[in-house]
Amino acid sequence: MFAKGQTVIQYMEQLAPKHVAMPDDRIGLQLGTLQKDIHNVLIALDINDEVVEEAIQLKVDLIIAHHAIIFRPLKQLQTDTPMGRLYEKLIKHDIAVYISHTNLDVTEGGMNDWMAEALGIENGSPIEDLHTEQLSKLVVFVPKSHHQQVLDAILGAGAGYIGDYSHCSFNIEGYGTFMPHEGSHPFIGTEGKLEKVEEMRIETIVPQGIQRKVVQAMLKAHPYEEVAYDLYAMNLKGRTLGLGRVGKLNTPMLLEEFVQVVKQNLEVDHVRVVGDLKRPIRKAAVLGGSGSRYVSPSIFRGADVIVTGDIDYHTAQDALMAGIAIIDPGHNAEKIMKSKVAEWMREKLLAAKIETQVHVSKVNTEAFQFM
Numbered sequence: 304m305f306a307k308g309q310t311v312i313q314y315m316e317q318l319a320p321k322h323v324a325m326p327d328d329r330i331g332l333q334l335g336t337l338q339k340d341i342h343n344v345l346i347a348l349d350i351n352d353e354v355v356e357e358a359i360q361l362k363v364d365l366i367i368a369h370h371a372i373i374f375r376p377l378k379q380l381q382t383d384t385p386m387g388r389l390y391e392k393l394i395k396h397d398i399a400v401y402i403s404h405t406n407l408d409v410t411e412g413g414m415n416d417w418m419a420e421a422l423g424i425e426n427g428s429p430i431e432d433l434h435t436e437q438l439s440k441l442v443v444f445v446p447k448s449h450h451q452q453v454l455d456a457i458l459g460a461g462a463g464y465i466g467d468y469s470h471c472s473f474n475i476e477g478y479g480t481f482m483p484h485e486g487s488h489p490f491i492g493t494e495g496k497l498e499k500v501e502e503m504r505i506e507t508i509v510p511q512g513i514q515r516k517v518v519q520a521m522l523k524a525h526p527y528e529e530v531a532y533d534l535y536a537m538n539l540k541g542r543t544l545g546l547g548r549v550g551k552l553n554t555p556m557l558l559e560e561f562v563q564v565v566k567q568n569l570e571v572d573h574v575r576v577v578g579d580l581k582r583p584i585r586k587a588a589v590l591g592g593s594g595s596r597y598v599s600p601s602i603f604r605g606a607d608v609i610v611t612g613d614i615d616y617h618t619a620q621d622a623l624m625a626g627i628a629i630i631d632p633g634h635n636a637e638k639i640m641k642s643k644v645a646e647w648m649r650e651k652l653l654a655a656k657i658e659t660q661v662h663v664s665k666v667n668t669e670a671f672q673f674m
């Protein structure tokens with residue numbers, strides 16, 4: 304059995320939910336359709352001509368990439384321009400394109416955590432907070448016979464996380480009363496007669512971002528025609544998500560040694576370095592992609608060094624003066640996402656006994672040559 308496009312994307316969005324992306328980011332389905340069977344998925348950092356050729360060779364139905372192929376609203380689609388030809392080729396070969404960008408950076412267990420882990424940064428927290436999850440309390444009343452079914456549906460949809468604990472809920476017995484009226488189709492009871500039913504009250508906690516999904520799963524699993532449930536807004540905050548990670552190195556070392564760790568573990572041949580090579584590095588920050596804007600917040604967070612791409616001349620000079628070191632491995636260091644996303648996807652597909660194949664793009668999309 305092969306997965307439908309929507310199923311593959313559902314797995315992708317469990318890893319990188321859309322609602323955690325930066326505002327106005329270009330994410331989601333950018334080209335083609337998900338209403339088809341997916342035999343082959345290709346995971347890529349960027350999509351260029353070579354990647355599209357690779358996808359055609361592998362008979363790929365869907366490319367999941369990090370960087371968007373459509374940035375601004377298209378005013379025309381001319382197929383005699385390089386980008387136009389790329390879109391044309393993708394459409395002709397029925398290859399859909401789905402983008403997971405800042406949502407993959409921000410999410411827990413995503414791009415920035417993979418980079419932090421590769422560099423030996425322990426218990427990294429965001430360099431800059433982006434959103435704090437708003438929490439609601441969900442309470443639902445369910446007949447005893449369907450208690451487990453509804454509880455499983457609610458927790459399975461992602462409710463009930465408190466810190467490092469999942470499946471947190473409270474369940475208490477009681478009885479509910481109701482009287483079905485004309486036009487009703489009661490699961491229990493008869494029209495015009497007061498009913499008293501043994502029920503369970505389930506309560507748990509739901510982050511706002513998945514509230515709809517959880518309520519839908521609950522309603523689907525619940526046997527009643529009219530489900531009695533409450534959603535309370537709470538004066539409690541959930542997890543804080545944000546860009547980049549900063550934390551202590553598991554092994555403190557000199558900047559020159561850390562440079563070697565970066566090169567080896569992010570698999571880059573060259574890095575640009577700002578700072579005294581003999582300075583000790585205890586706390587490090589990392590941010591996939593372009594991080595010039597995150598040098599100052601990293602100083603504020605007490606980092607000795609920031610590892611990030613696309614550093615410009617003046618940012619480097621300011622960093623020297625401020626006393627923070629920089630290691631720039633290039634924007635392409637984000638290629639770490641290819642194998643990591645593939646790993647996640649393969650695990651999900653395997654667990655669901657789906658035959659869809661996941662390929663990691665072998666194309667090196669680094670545009671710079673180092674001479």
Ligand SMILES: [Zn+2]
Binds near residue numbers: 369370592593634637
């Ligand atoms: Zn990027």
